[in-house]
Amino acid sequence: MNRLFVTTLFILIAVTPLRAECDSSAHWYINLQGGIGYGLYRDLGASPLTYRGLQLHPGISLLLQKPDWRYEAMFQADGGAYGLRLGVDYIQAYGGHPRLGIRALHNVFDNSHWHLWAGGSVEDLFDIRYNASLGNASAAFGNFARLNVESCVEYSLCRWLFYAHIQLNALSLHMRPGFAYMDNFDQNIASPTANTFDQYRSYLAIATGAMTDVGATLMLANGNRIGVSYRWSYLTSRTTHAAPHLFECADHALLFLIGLKLN
Amino acid sequence: MKNNFHITTLLLFIALGSTSCERVLMSDDLQATAPNTFDYLWQRFDQQYSMFDVKGVDWQAVYDSLRPRVYGGMTADSLFAVCATMLGVLNDGHVNLYAGFDVSRADSLYYRFYSQGGIDVNTVVLNYLGIGYHSTAGMAHTGLCDGKVLYIYYGSFSNTVSTSLFRRIIMSYPDAQGMILDLRGNGGGSLSNVINILKMMPSHGQRLYSSQIKSGSAHDDFTPWVDTYAPDVSDDTTLFTRPVVVLVDRGCFSATSVFAICTQAYDNMVLMGDTTSGGLGLPTMGYLPNGWRYRLPVTRTKALDGNNYENGVPPDILLPFDRQLAQTLGRDNVIDSACSIILKR
Numbered sequence: 001m002n003r004l005f006v007t008t009l010f011i012l013i014a015v016t017p018l019r020a021e022c023d024s025s026a027h028w029y030i031n032l033q034g035g036i037g038y039g040l041y042r043d044l045g046a047s048p049l050t051y052r053g054l055q056l057h058p059g060i061s062l063l064l065q066k067p068d069w070r071y072e073a074m075f076q077a078d079g080g081a082y083g084l085r086l087g088v089d090y091i092q093a094y095g096g097h098p099r100l101g102i103r104a105l106h107n108v109f110d111n112s113h114w115h116l117w118a119g120g121s122v123e124d125l126f127d128i129r130y131n132a133s134l135g136n137a138s139a140a141f142g143n144f145a146r147l148n149v150e151s152c153v154e155y156s157l158c159r160w161l162f163y164a165h166i167q168l169n170a171l172s173l174h175m176r177p178g179f180a181y182m183d184n185f186d187q188n189i190a191s192p193t194a195n196t197f198d199q200y201r202s203y204l205a206i207a208t209g210a211m212t213d214v215g216a217t218l219m220l221a222n223g224n225r226i227g228v229s230y231r232w233s234y235l236t237s238r239t240t241h242a243a244p245h246l247f248e249c250a251d252h253a254l255l256f257l258i259g260l261k262l263n
Numbered sequence: 264m265k266n267n268f269h270i271t272t273l274l275l276f277i278a279l280g281s282t283s284c285e286r287v288l289m290s291d292d293l294q295a296t297a298p299n300t301f302d303y304l305w306q307r308f309d310q311q312y313s314m315f316d317v318k319g320v321d322w323q324a325v326y327d328s329l330r331p332r333v334y335g336g337m338t339a340d341s342l343f344a345v346c347a348t349m350l351g352v353l354n355d356g357h358v359n360l361y362a363g364f365d366v367s368r369a370d371s372l373y374y375r376f377y378s379q380g381g382i383d384v385n386t387v388v389l390n391y392l393g394i395g396y397h398s399t400a401g402m403a404h405t406g407l408c409d410g411k412v413l414y415i416y417y418g419s420f421s422n423t424v425s426t427s428l429f430r431r432i433i434m435s436y437p438d439a440q441g442m443i444l445d446l447r448g449n450g451g452g453s454l455s456n457v458i459n460i461l462k463m464m465p466s467h468g469q470r471l472y473s474s475q476i477k478s479g480s481a482h483d484d485f486t487p488w489v490d491t492y493a494p495d496v497s498d499d500t501t502l503f504t505r506p507v508v509v510l511v512d513r514g515c516f517s518a519t520s521v522f523a524i525c526t527q528a529y530d531n532m533v534l535m536g537d538t539t540s541g542g543l544g545l546p547t548m549g550y551l552p553n554g555w556r557y558r559l560p561v562t563r564t565k566a567l568d569g570n571n572y573e574n575g576v577p578p579d580i581l582l583p584f585d586r587q588l589a590q591t592l593g594r595d596n597v598i599d600s601a602c603s604i605i606l607k608r
Contacts, residue, residue, distance in 0.1 A: 040285070040289075042289065042292075045549070046548070046549045046550060047549060047550035048292065048293045048303060048550070048551075048552050049292050049293075049550060049552065049554075050289070050292050084554075086295070086553065086554035087554070089363060089554055091550075091554065133556070134548045134549075134556070210284070232284070234284060234285055234288055236288070248288070248289055250284075250285035250288070250289065
């Protein structure tokens with residue numbers, strides 16, 4: 001699945017500039033993202049307790065902006081150190097998830113100030129969790145391939161653009177370890193590793209995540225833009241058969257954005 | 264226009280309102296009370312433990328008998344004692360409860376190991392390895408019987424041994440007519456080392472064992488059996504095709520027991536000594552609501568002959584260790600017998 005997304009991403013990056021060459025109304029941007037955040041997660045396969053911690057949110061995307069359409073190929077990540085205090089004890093854990101995605105939004109309403117976009121995205125998210133206190137069974141890897149529906153409302157005022165963006169997961173194919181933090185090192189003798197990771201594969205799970213993003217962007221005179229936004233996101237592996245191994249996380253992030261105009 | 268304004272307002276409302284949605288979506292943590300902790304521990308084992316069939320334990324009856332001893336406000340020590348008693352019923356070396364102040368274990372296994380252990384390390388070191396033995400990758404080795412027998416003592420599969428280093432050991436004894444691989448007292452470690460050693464044994468793609476993983480909450484919810492085959496051998500010219508006598512005892516557990524069942528698949532290997540302590544399931548760990556950790560096996564393994572030797576792998580040649588002989592004459596009857604077997608072949 002990762003291969004599919006990477007291939008699609010590169011095709012998009014390679015092909016769309018050629019089309020844009022012939023279209024003076026198309027504008028290309030490279031968007032750089034940095035941010036800090038606060039997140040929490042719970043992984044029932046390993047613990048009934050919620051871990052909380054600070055995160056970093058780097059990201060980069062290639063945006064093709066047309067009057068009626070907006071395409072974006074994205075790589076985003078978040079990762080951080082999490083912890084849980086129990087009396088005098090402190091349990092340390094680490095985690096994060098890089099994600100690759102492609103988004104397409106269509107302008108469904110436009111006037112001098114208000115712009116309404118609707119569309120969707122596909123993305124692949126790879127989740128990593130590490131908890132050293134679980135000894136040689138400390139690492140867990142999950143994968144979520146997702147189809148999302150999205151909508152974005154924008155309000156432009158002078159050189160400012162204010163926006164609220166909503167993303168709701170429609171369908172998801174995800175894999176979590178049959179037993180989170182399974183001792184994979186001791187399993188490399190043969191194929192049980194594959195079984196473990198495939199055990200809680202969920203096809204076409206519905207509504208396993210959401211994201212909202214509210215922010216403001218300042219259009220600079222040279223065509224570049226800078227912005228700041230607040231993003232909330234939620235992700236879960238919630239399905240009936242995987243209930244004993246439920247994974248869910250929520251992130252709050254303050255993001256800083258720089259958009260460099262390419263043409 | 265009016266509709267779009269309403270849509271816009273709705274989207275803004277949802278966007279701003281959803282920023283604390285995880286409080287709705289994510290339930291609160293389980294309170295770390297003694298009843299909750301005990302119930303959670305019992306339930307996790309009920310759903311995940313993979314050895315109920317071979318252990319012959321009525322897990323519900325265990326709960327029914329111990330649950331009345333758990334009450335809110337009991338001390339941590341008391342709760343730990345009850346939980347440890349519950350897990351102790353399983354008599355499984357891969358089952359532990361870790362609190363900051365204590366660790367529970369399968370006491371009877373350890374007691375059996377120390378009371379019936381089949382090796383006297385002093386005798387091995389003083390009278391077999393002797394002065395000038397070599398140590399490679401956690402393996403102590405020397406030549407016995409005028410170099411006709413390669414003797415290797417491997418005390419833990421946690422000591423990493425690569426195939427190349429194991430090959431180097433073998434190549435150092437070109438005149439050896441056979442090998443004694445002494446695994447007595449080896450409590451296990453990484454299966455990678457099992458494979459690295461087996462790579463030096465003759466392979467024709469034979470099946471070694473089958474395994475399956477717990478896949479659901481019911482006690483008999485498992486994945487289909489998955490076969491594991493002898494590892495590929497890259498260099499046929501250096502394979503050790505001569506006899507190998509593998510020594511085991513009650514101190515052998517986990518990866519060592521896996522190695523023991525693998526010997527069934529090799530014509531040149533024979534298992535000798537006492538029954539191992541088993542432990543063929545792969546363990547995982549988790550936390551309890553109060554921060555204690557538990558460990559339990561979530562897989563089970565079937566040997567080539569179709570049996571699940573979770574409670575112990577029997578040797579091909581049963582030969583109890585003669586501790587009195589070791590302590591009086593300094594002789595290890597198991598090693599001596601292994602030498603005889605090799606030299607007679």
